[in-house]
Amino acid sequence: MLNKCKNHGLFIVFFFFFVQLIHAQDRKLADSLIVEYNKRNLTGIERLELLRNLSFNLSSDLEESLKYSNELIELALKDENFLYLYRGYSQKGQSYLLAGDLPKALDAFVKSSEAASKVEDKSYEGGAYLKIADVYSGIGNSANAESYYSKSIGILRLTTDTLTLASALLNAGDEAFLTKNYDKALDYFEESGLLFKKVNYPIGIAYNLGNVGMVYAEQGLDSLAEEYINEAMVLLEESEDFYPITVYLTYMSDIYLRRKDFSAALNYAQRSLDLAKQYRLKEQISEANLTLSKLFEISGNHDISLKHYKDHISYRDSIINLENIQQIADLRTDFEVSQKQIEVDLLEQKRKNQLILTFTIAIALFFIGILALLWYRRYLFIKKTNRIIEEERDRSDRLLLNILPEDTATELKLSGKVKTKKHDIVTVLFTDFKGFTSYSENLSPERLVETVDFYFSKFDEIIEKHGLEKIKTIGDAYMCASGLYGNKEDHAHKMILAAKEIVAFVEETKNDIAVNELTFDIRIGINSGPVVAGVVGSKKFAYDIWGDTVNVASRMESMSEPGKINISERTYELIKDDWSCEYRGEIDVKNRGKLKMYFLML
Template identity: 80%
Template sequence: MFFKSNSRYVLVACLLLCTQVSFAQDRNVADSLKVIYEEGNTTGVDELELLRNLSFNTANDIEESLKYANELIELSRKREDYIYLYRGYSIRGQVYQRGGNLTMALESYIKASEAASSINDKSFEGGAYLTIADVYSTIGNASNAESYYSKSIDILRETNDSLTLASALLNAGDEAFKNEHFDKALDYFEESGLLFKQVNYPIGTAYNLGNVGMVYAEQGKDALAEQHINEALVLLEELEDYYPITVYLTYMSDIYSRRKDFSAALNYAQRSLDLATQYKLKEQISDANLTLSELYEEAGNQEASLKHYKEHIAYRDSVINLENVQQIADLRTNFEVSQKQIEVDLLEQKRKNQRIVTYSIAIVLIFIAILAILWYRRYLFIRKTKRIIEEERDKSDRLLLNILPEETANELKLYGKVKAKKHGLVTVLFTDFKGFTSYSENLSPETLVETVDFYFSKFDTIIEKHGLEKIKTIGDAYMCAGGLNVTEDNHAHKMILAAKEITAFVEETKNNIAVNDLTFDIRIGINSGPVVAGVVGSKKFAYDIWGDTVNVASRMESMSEPGKINISEGTYELIKDSWVCEYRGEIDVKNRGKLKMYFVD
């Protein structure tokens, strides 16, 4: 159904224009701009404006549009131009959203909102609220969506930006339409339609006409619905904006289906699917397949109905990222097909025996009983599906906690990103195996991995036992830290306990005949002090810590001796009352000068 995605496009378009004039994506314009881009003669603001126009006018080609948007973002960040940084993130969010990647869309819109806060312009602030509201609406969070739409509209009414206000009203109308508040939706559309005409913005007028048509279609006012949707289609075809065309075509299909004109309804639905497939619009591919499935089912073509229903499920769930849904889709499809077949059989039996009152009553009772069973099975199916989804979500949460500290993982789930954080006092440990590099050269890859895993798996168990955080491994080096969680205290003492267990395990392994081919001597170094912690990367992201404290901890390890725990003066001051330590004196360290070191006895 045509809700936020199309209206969001109107919003981004109007915010990116330098003046409020009629403007839409144009491939010919894009080709001309690419020639200028390839010449490489533009500089300053002209270069930023060129990238903005290129990204906007290539929006139907997701990869190409993202390329220019990312280049615009990078260049704007270097030049600290927050207006174009805002525009770059807004376009990128729009492109991701049209491609069905809601996670990346929301991340881009949030970054656009951060850029807007540096501009001190209510038009940008209102626009930022609007894009965030759109994503909340798409994922079905009506409460958040309505809240952000209201904030956006209130702010934009204080400005002279009629075009962005019209877009916000249009989107808020879509949200009301989605929640079946049709009168409220028409009120929003009436105001937005007047504003779009005042500023002469054809694409906004087209969306407004189409959305009004959809409201009339839902109210059963087919004549009015067809009139408005057809007017919208004419404008959109001239503007070559295909996403909303695919949506309105499915509504035209619904209208002709209600009129029992199967041929026309099927033609509109197939046109919608063809356009959505051509431009890789996942959400509309899903909706068009669902419409075709329902049409074929009504016509009695169960095979074609089942085929399109499976396509609908596959594309729908590729947008919302559920696992194992193909199996669920098959179960639901089989259930619905079998239910329809039972209804057909019962009706046929009822027609054959309608003159015999006794048989008619029996058939009615059987029919009621079957419906009760089917409804009960449906209830069990829904409950099972919810349980599967909850289990998958729990798996995802456990996997995230294996990668990130709990506090960081919660921040990532809540906000979609993690801010870098400075910790005033953290204890960092490094270990390294003596002679591992030369030893590993004579091992097969399988044996090398098995050897490292044998030791590091035990190290993981020890670290987790003492409530510490594993940071990473690099070759045969192992790194962990304590004190990264707000509630964690006495981390230096815990780290010494963990180091003692690690050295004891390594020594025990050397004395174990069964594994003596895997034995090594280990050096351990520990340092305490401030660090900066954060998450790097967007796909295979990793949690890491940085700072002089980490560098010194690494130097403590390299200056240690086999089987020894070498600690810095900073760690010694934290544990000296609990542990006996041997002062080693001040030792020269590369790039650091002389550092005091201690062995923990």
């Protein structure tokens, strides 16, 4: 394949479900349901169904959705209603999926399967196992994914739920495709295709045809691949489902490149890019640009190739931070594997050289001088290679330290995992730019990334200067903590100093004529208290902190004002002797009641 990263299928739950879910949610309906909820008139099944609908229609708001799904779970447990207990845990898992928290989603789906096993209709249990399998597939655990797909399919075959069975077969086929078991994938796709046709489900039929086409493309059966992919794209265009079309177009580009029809290959790749841009599909914009870059490189047009490659990098780096962490983790793993192979190769070559040396001495002393020269050159080569290996190891370690604290990175390298730690008192800071969302809609992706990088690079310098720990960025929000490793006594003071520098930098930027188009007003919120810190994921490592302290810090930021630093009562008590603050009173905070807040005097 021209484009290695295209070696993935498209399965129906992770992608199609989210699209349908987003469109199905109705905020007006949710508001009317909240009114009904507040009346407290409904009881029994009606109350359970109301909570389920509230959780579903608020799925994009994690906190709100979890509020109602947790209440649904609690009430279903009390009533011993296992059907609604299954639905509560299932909706909780879906909400975590939308938020990108796969470990918590998996935990909720496992609990939903336990509840579903006690429901008379076994289609619920089969559906629960399907969701578990999809999560395992999403995190790259093929063994567990295949096991749960098998369980799901076995149970669903005993039910009348044809659509869920077809979806399970399609997704199991996709997993077989990912592991290059193409014959097994085709068997699954053949059966799922028949079932989708039986229930007249166009989206399922389209995905099934497209995945069959990708299997044939991987097998080099280009004519069959083209036939199936074209048929899939026709159905998807009718359904206005454009993401898979952008993927299939790049496969068509590969097919025509193998036929040496460069013009057609270029046309398909360009269509993929145009469509991805039209519907703002960042991942596929990145992949289409990479395909075009390689095509123009093949044709010798290096300038255009370089432009597309830069666009590929720009979009690739704008995708969610967890993906970048996974790429760095993969780079580390690949490097260590290659390092071990180099060591094995060098040892094997050394053994051969020693045998040659012994044999040569036995034949004639004449060759001693030649062998000595060869050995010396080999020594220089090994010495140079070892130096390169050491440099690469240091580089890999530096990359790891860019995404994890030093103590955590050391623990991860030594044991392969990180124990979760509780910190009794730390200080957490959140920042947010006022009006950034509306401003960003008018920017090109390149300019948007440049703007965010301009501010966040300076923020990184400031927190490093004060010995703080950057946790993550989400869009235009920036989060860091003080007191996780070191600064145990003066963590709050360190954070205040950093926050003041951030505000000063933002204000200074507003007065700088050279960069005045990049200026924003910033809100800052700070809170102190206990947190739990650790690394989640077995492959895509993500260092994070959790706890009520983090939630309150976020509320401090949202209740702040432009150019102000809003601190909680807990932080105020730690710094009041050294810093002047303006008491704001007790302010009502969503889902928190009234909280005392203070503005730090700048």
